[in-house]
Amino acid sequence: MYLNATADNWRVLYENYIKYISPLLVVHYEDLKRDARQQLWRVARFLNADHEFEIRINCVLRNQEGLFHRHSNSSFYSFTEEMRRRINSNIAEVSRLLTLYHHPDIPEQYKSSYTF
Numbered sequence: 001m002y003l004n005a006t007a008d009n010w011r012v013l014y015e016n017y018i019k020y021i022s023p024l025l026v027v028h029y030e031d032l033k034r035d036a037r038q039q040l041w042r043v044a045r046f047l048n049a050d051h052e053f054e055i056r057i058n059c060v061l062r063n064q065e066g067l068f069h070r071h072s073n074s075s076f077y078s079f080t081e082e083m084r085r086r087i088n089s090n091i092a093e094v095s096r097l098l099t100l101y102h103h104p105d106i107p108e109q110y111k112s113s114y115t116f
Contacts, residue, residue, distance in 0.1 A: 003083050003087075015093070015094070018094070018098060019097070026103040026104050030109075037057065037061060040060060094106060
């Protein structure tokens with residue numbers, strides 16, 4: 001089934017990054033939305049960017065909204081119970097590895113987003 005393969009591939013991709021890529025900086029989208037300046041400076045320090053990076057950070061901060069916005073329909077669930085279990089299992093495994101390797105954990109809302 002396509003979803004099972006995709007969910008498993010997602011997990012394996014992140015497992016490989018977490019286990020084998022060093023150094024690794026984990027930046028969660030929610031943290032970027034909450035405090036873009038701080039997260040962009042984390043990225044800059046991680047990349048050993050020079051002082052001119054501040055110009056780029058300021059440009060990003062001036063243009064945060066962008067042009068594309070997806071419409072949300074949070075009441076629509078297209079996954080079966082089995083699919084949700086598979087997704088949750090993969091999310092839990094990535095969460096476990098992030099914690100084990102001392103990276104910021106997956107935001108809580110994603111750990112339970114596919115429960116009934």
